[in-house]
Amino acid sequence: MNTILEVKGVSKSFPVKGSFGKSKGAVSAVSDVSFSLKERGTLGIVGESGCGKSTLARLLLRLIEPDEGEVLYRDQDILTLKGRKLNQIKRKIQMVFQNPYSSINPKMTIENNVAFSLWTNGVSKKEARKKANDYLEAVGLPRSYAHRYPQSLSGGQRQRVAIARALVLEPEIIIADEAVSALDKSIQGQVLNLFQDLKKDFNLSLLFISHDLNVVEYMSDEVMVMYLGKVVEKGSAQHIYSNARHPYTKALLNSEPSMKVGVSNLDKHQLIKGELPSPLNPPSGCRFRTRCPHATAQCGNAQLPTIEVNTGHHVACHLWDMGTGSLSQNKQSDVLPI
Amino acid sequence: MSEVLQIKDLVTKFSTKKGMVPAVRGVNLSVERGKTLVIIGESGSGKSVTLRSILGLSPQGTEITGSIKFQGDELLVKNEKQIQKIRGNKIAMVFQNSLSAFDPLYRVGKQVEETIKAHRKISRKEAKSIVIDLFREVGIPSPEERRRVYPHEMSGGMRQRAVIAMALACNPDILLADEPTTALDVTIQAQILNLFKKIQKEHGMSIILVTHDIGVAIEMADQIAVMYAGKIVEYGEARQVLSEPSHPYTQALMASTPQKEMSGKIVTIPGQPPLITNMPEGCAFSDRCPYAESACTKASPELDLLTEQHRVACFMQDKMSKEA
Numbered sequence: 001m002n003t004i005l006e007v008k009g010v011s012k013s014f015p016v017k018g019s020f021g022k023s024k025g026a027v028s029a030v031s032d033v034s035f036s037l038k039e040r041g042t043l044g045i046v047g048e049s050g051c052g053k054s055t056l057a058r059l060l061l062r063l064i065e066p067d068e069g070e071v072l073y074r075d076q077d078i079l080t081l082k083g084r085k086l087n088q089i090k091r092k093i094q095m096v097f098q099n100p101y102s103s104i105n106p107k108m109t110i111e112n113n114v115a116f117s118l119w120t121n122g123v124s125k126k127e128a129r130k131k132a133n134d135y136l137e138a139v140g141l142p143r144s145y146a147h148r149y150p151q152s153l154s155g156g157q158r159q160r161v162a163i164a165r166a167l168v169l170e171p172e173i174i175i176a177d178e179a180v181s182a183l184d185k186s187i188q189g190q191v192l193n194l195f196q197d198l199k200k201d202f203n204l205s206l207l208f209i210s211h212d213l214n215v216v217e218y219m220s221d222e223v224m225v226m227y228l229g230k231v232v233e234k235g236s237a238q239h240i241y242s243n244a245r246h247p248y249t250k251a252l253l254n255s256e257p258s259m260k261v262g263v264s265n266l267d268k269h270q271l272i273k274g275e276l277p278s279p280l281n282p283p284s285g286c287r288f289r290t291r292c293p294h295a296t297a298q299c300g301n302a303q304l305p306t307i308e309v310n311t312g313h314h315v316a317c318h319l320w321d322m323g324t325g326s327l328s329q330n331k332q333s334d335v336l337p338i
Numbered sequence: 339m340s341e342v343l344q345i346k347d348l349v350t351k352f353s354t355k356k357g358m359v360p361a362v363r364g365v366n367l368s369v370e371r372g373k374t375l376v377i378i379g380e381s382g383s384g385k386s387v388t389l390r391s392i393l394g395l396s397p398q399g400t401e402i403t404g405s406i407k408f409q410g411d412e413l414l415v416k417n418e419k420q421i422q423k424i425r426g427n428k429i430a431m432v433f434q435n436s437l438s439a440f441d442p443l444y445r446v447g448k449q450v451e452e453t454i455k456a457h458r459k460i461s462r463k464e465a466k467s468i469v470i471d472l473f474r475e476v477g478i479p480s481p482e483e484r485r486r487v488y489p490h491e492m493s494g495g496m497r498q499r500a501v502i503a504m505a506l507a508c509n510p511d512i513l514l515a516d517e518p519t520t521a522l523d524v525t526i527q528a529q530i531l532n533l534f535k536k537i538q539k540e541h542g543m544s545i546i547l548v549t550h551d552i553g554v555a556i557e558m559a560d561q562i563a564v565m566y567a568g569k570i571v572e573y574g575e576a577r578q579v580l581s582e583p584s585h586p587y588t589q590a591l592m593a594s595t596p597q598k599e600m601s602g603k604i605v606t607i608p609g610q611p612p613l614i615t616n617m618p619e620g621c622a623f624s625d626r627c628p629y630a631e632s633a634c635t636k637a638s639p640e641l642d643l644l645t646e647q648h649r650v651a652c653f654m655q656d657k658m659s660k661e662a
């Protein structure tokens with residue numbers, strides 16, 4: 001399979017101002033992130049809240065400018081392109097935002113919200129309308145909703161408008177940031193199935209950001225795990241879900257609630273020990289070391305390598321091999337109850 | 339009785355081009371002190387409209403009938419000024435679109451402080467320390483610094499936690515939470531749900547929680563209401579409803595949850611719910627229901643006792659139990 005999007009060493013810090021505008025340092029939101037997205041592939045991105053997933057997505061679309069790195073779309077660096085060339089590529093990469101309310105225009109009808117970007121790309125009104133309606137239907141919104149305004153829609157209905165809006169341009173890549181989290185399970189299934197169909201029928205590639213580990217497993221060929229701005233592990237979904245090597249990935253996978261009626265899990269709910277460190281001053285070396293049950297002095301070393309433990313399976317932990325037993329058996333000691 | 343909130347025959351109609359159309363069509367429910375009612379149901383079934391009706395936050399021209407009693411006091415007869423005293427104070431709400439809940443121009447901590455000061459006579463300094471404590475409790479890392487950031491500088495999940503902190507700021511008697519943990523990962527979700535439970539224990543706070551996450555429902559619910567097309571189709575004690583879902587819609591909803599290690603297509607419920615402008619005479623689920631017979635299209639079933647603690651609105655219960 002060809003690579004459609006290749007990201008190399010992308011970083012972004014946000015300066016933080018204290019009182020009276022004095023600089024208090026910077027939040028390292030995304031740090032030296034690299035990955036590649038294959039044509040028709042789905043790369044799932046998971047990680048705790050605040051680890052930099054949305055920032056990464058915005059960097060790829062140049063909604064914010066990265067401090068460094070390259071973003072290659074079919075070998076062209078998006079970060080150095082300008083004007084028309086950039087816009088052409090941007091059209092091929094669409095994003096469904098985490099906050100769908102921000103991307104929908106409240107003054108336009110649903111149909112116009114979806115058709116608008118087609119008109120601005122030179123499609124005739126009639127054609128744009130037809131397409132808009134086709135996609136609204138595909139995400140499960142009845143035709144009669146086309147002429148309503150966003151305020152009169154339920155949360156899930158609005159979320160689907162945002163998805164239709166991204167799909168209607170028939171992009172090559174969709175970046176979906178928690179795109180289905182607000183949907184009830186039946187509609188969610190319908191939209192996920194739709195994504196799967198579009199991948200087959202239109203060569204769509206997906207960057208799928210979600211906190212729902214089951215959904216990510218279902219959707220993704222490859223999975224990338226982030227922690228505090230850094231990639232800690234990436235590989236095929238199968239490797240990650242059945243043979244995770246990074247202590248953080250293991251802890252994350254362990255925290256899935258079980259679905260048994262009548263048993264509360266919350267009390268025993270296993271959380272990763274300690275607080276997420278402030279991204280203002282992330283720990284040196286491995287950023288997870290302050291919460292890692294296996295950390296050694298060496299983990300603070302700034303030059304820690306990322307190890308390919310299996311074809312395409314990369315782990316940013318020099319202890320990846322450490323007693324596979326103790327790390328992979330989901331021992332109580334990996335995580336502590338809150 | 340310890341009922342904090344009691345809703346009877348709630349009908350909420352919106353004015354549309356096609357006239358007044360009901361999004362909520364006769365909802366009855368009640369919540370006891372210190373207990374949690376979880377509402378699940380189809381997108382567009384009227385969950386959010388029900389919550390907004392309680393708070394008097396419906397758009398102009400909306401017609402609400404029935405009765406909503408809060409601590410024995412009828413809310414539907416109150417004027418805006420009277421409602422304002424209760425809203426955000428005794429009844430707090432976390433909205434579904436909470437990511438846009440903050441004003442982008444002001445610092446997040448400041449906005450939470452202002453909410454507290456609007457309802458309680460305390461100093462800036464006290465308000466500030468309450469905010470820091472709350473932020474810590476909802477799991478916002480480095481709360482002293484985070485207070486000072488603007489909404490867009492917070493990640494989605496952090497903003498959601500800040501909204502929850504704001505809702506809890508005045509120790510409400512009842513919390514209306516519309517998908518409050520939707521964008522949160524499981525560890526933080528667990529932390530928030532634990533916090534809710536802790537406050538419930540300490541202050542007897544009641545909760546109405548809307549969620550589409552069956553896992554959350556299992557964790558939190560004392561009672562469950564399942565909504566479909568503006569009505570409650572199944573209602574009762576949580577364990578009974580979840581372990582023996584009896585309405586065909588509830589059953590289908592439970593079956594379409596993606597599970598671990600699943601492959602192939604996700605099972606979804608075929609067809610679409612009826613439009614609120616075009617409600618059928620009979621059971622609103624009948625055209626998607628595998629058990630439906632002609633009786634189902636003629637009259638709309640009412641909630642009927644299945645057991646003491648479990649009610650379902652379905653004519654086909656006998657047939658279904660025979661087939662099972």
Ligand SMILES: Nc1ncnc2c1ncn2[C@@H]1O[C@H](COP(=O)(O)OP(=O)(O)OP(=O)(O)O)[C@@H](O)[C@H]1O
Pocket residue numbers: 014015027028029048049050051052053054055056098279490491492493494495496521
């Ligand atoms: N414009 C900004 N200015 C300052 N800090 C920012 C800005 N945008 C994001 N951040 C910070 O960068 C970090 C990463 O945020 P990001 O939104 O990418 O997280 P996320 O992984 O998408 O989290 P979530 O799952 O909660 O949505 C957070 O600490 C956030 O506060």
Ligand SMILES: Nc1ncnc2c1ncn2[C@@H]1O[C@H](COP(=O)(O)OP(=O)(O)OP(=O)(O)O)[C@@H](O)[C@H]1O
Pocket residue numbers: 151152153154155156157184352353354361379380381382383384385386387388397434614
């Ligand atoms: N102001 C309005 N005017 C007309 N119809 C409306 C208005 N607000 C909501 N509706 C309709 O009322 C129905 C119920 O909406 P509601 O927001 O309560 O759904 P919900 O159950 O919360 O769904 P979701 O899970 O998608 O958030 C929907 O069909 C919606 O389109």
Ligand SMILES: [Mg+2]
Pocket residue numbers: 053054055098177493494495
């Ligand atoms: Mg995000």
Ligand SMILES: [Mg+2]
Pocket residue numbers: 154155156385386387434516
């Ligand atoms: Mg809603």
